[in-house]
Amino acid sequence: MKHVYIDTMGCQMNKSDTERMLGMLSHFDYVEVKNPEEADLLMINTCSIRQLSEDKAFSAIGTWGKWKKEGKDIKIGFCGCVAQQKAEEIFKRAPYVDFVLGTHKIYSLPEIIKKINAGERVCECTETNATEDNLAKEYNIERVKGVNAWIPITEGCNNFCTYCIVPYTRGRERSRMPEIIIKEAQDALNAGFKEITLLGQNVDSYGKDFKDRNYRLAQLLRDLNALEGKFRIRFVTSYPTDITDELIETAIELDKVCEYYHIPMQSGSSEVLKAMNRRYDRETYAKIVQKIRKMVPDVTITSDFIAGFPGETEEQFEETLTAIDEFELDYSNVAAYSPREKTVAAKWVDKYIPEDIKDKRFQRLNDKVKENCLKSNKKYVGREMEILVESFYNHKGKNIITGKTRNNKTVHVPCDKDLTGEFVNVKISGAKTWYLQGELI
Ligand code: SF4
Structure with a gap:
């Protein structure tokens, strides 16, 4: 079993790409870890929507580069929108990176893994007009x-x-x-x-x-x-x-x-x-x-x-x-x-x-x-609404379920049972700026 850590920045599209990359990596016996220090393969899935996100990406991989220089046996991948845009330039700025993978070519990841394991350095960022x-x-x-x-x-x-x-x-x-x-x-x-x-x-x-x-x-x-x-x-x-x-x-x-x-x-x-x-x-x-x-x-x-x-x-x-x-x-x-x-x-x-x-x-x-x-x-206070429960947690000693209404409003409801994944009817009892408060019916 090998360990992979992926730092995903930006939008849902990047998150979806990360889920796909993890699926491909599972064919190479990689299991995801949440702590970068435990990983053999470290990847960053970057966002370029703002300059700040791009700067954050380089700063995040700097630490990984330091570990590599100190002799840690790891591989580093730079993926996503910044990779697509900068391609080979990434190697100049971060010479410790093993592969650069653009958004158009995520399904090249299996081939890339084989190549980097054979000691190659790879940049796969060619544009394509086809879906994969x-x-x-x-x-x-x-x-x-x-x-x-x-x-x-x-x-x-x-x-x-x-x-x-x-x-x-x-x-x-x-x-x-x-x-x-x-x-x-x-x-x-x-x-x-x-x-x-x-x-x-x-x-x-x-x-x-x-x-x-x-x-x-x-x-x-x-x-x-x-x-x-x-x-x-x-x-x-x-x-x-x-x-x-x-x-x-x-x-x-x-x-x-x-x-x-x-x-x-x-x-x-x-x-x-x-x-x-x-x-x-x-x-x-x-x-x-x-x-x-x-x-x-x-x-x-x-x-x-x-x-x-x-x-x-x-x-x-x-x-x-x-x-x-x-x-x-x-x-x-x-x-x-x-x-x-x-x-x-x-x-x-x-x-x-x-x-x-x-x-x-x-x-x-x-x-x-x-x-x-x-x-x-x-507008929704006093109404009965159906929520799909997304999480269950304890907040200041109280058990709470949080879910979304059909019209995408977040509702927090006191409840001692973990109902995650269930559809539940609630009465809206209060409104805050970012969420509604509810009670089980
Ligand atoms: S160019 Fe950008 S902002 Fe405009 S529609 Fe496309 S994704 Fe949206």
Whole structure:
């Protein structure tokens, strides 16, 4: 038995890649350990969405490099988005790294392991326009234990928003074959998972690239909904103008598909949206959100926003604050703008917003999100809702279960029994900023 430690940074897509890599490594008798000091193979799965994440990755592997120099018999792998982007450059900056593995080539890992064991140093970062579903069939996935299985349905993105590194690190959009996705979902359900989340940078354009069949997200939802047993289905992330009426209607009609949409708006100002190369303006976004709210009772709509995009004026920033109020966004992820190499906006150095102003806008945006989140949570006090229990723990001497409602609200409930993985009906008794309090019915 050998031991592998993987440090996973960034988004769910990276977490999903890590689960796939662990599945491949199990064929080489590797078992995952949580302590890097116990590992024979150390890997970092990097994120390049912000400069800070990239810097953190190099600082994390520095310690491993030191261990190697001191004579510890270990192999080190540098994977993920930064690897895809920097390729061979990684060896210059971190000469102790044994292999560099980009996002396009994760199914090369078995070959890489053979090569590094034979003493070679490997860089596998060539871009590909194909998904690797045939290879995916050959390997199991070592999923992190829990109730929610994340399944990528698309990889990459064609949108080229001017701030975003994803099209450069994950490549052009490719849809995975429905048969593979359905099999992965069935395997996860057989293993006891109770929720399937379909994952992609832009899930609504799923299937657009299939040349020989007309099969889109709505059809995939129907086929997954038909699988046996009680479980939930979610899908993230949605690009505003790609959400079709057919998709909304199908999601309503299917009992397992939850009332939850994550629709990044990024800015409340139409001018800034144009500069970001988003394909909608404030009014268009408003119409989409209003339509979903009208059609889907109790729907939760969440979003993403960037503070301090190059050239953003105070008035334009305030439009973002008013958008969060006006569209009653239930929760939003916020980030301060971080220039990323290769992207269009990174070149607009003369329009960069000074750090102190950007930080203040980021803080104000956070405050607005908090305010709206609490407002949204308060709507559910007194209601009876079903939660899927995700964890059981003791907090200050009290046993608690925590679960999610269909519309993705977190609920904490006092309970002495571990009900993880079960569907439980609760009465909502209180609302805090980030969660609801409930009681068993
Ligand atoms: S839609 Fe825009 S922000 Fe989202 S992944 Fe694609 S390029 Fe990046």
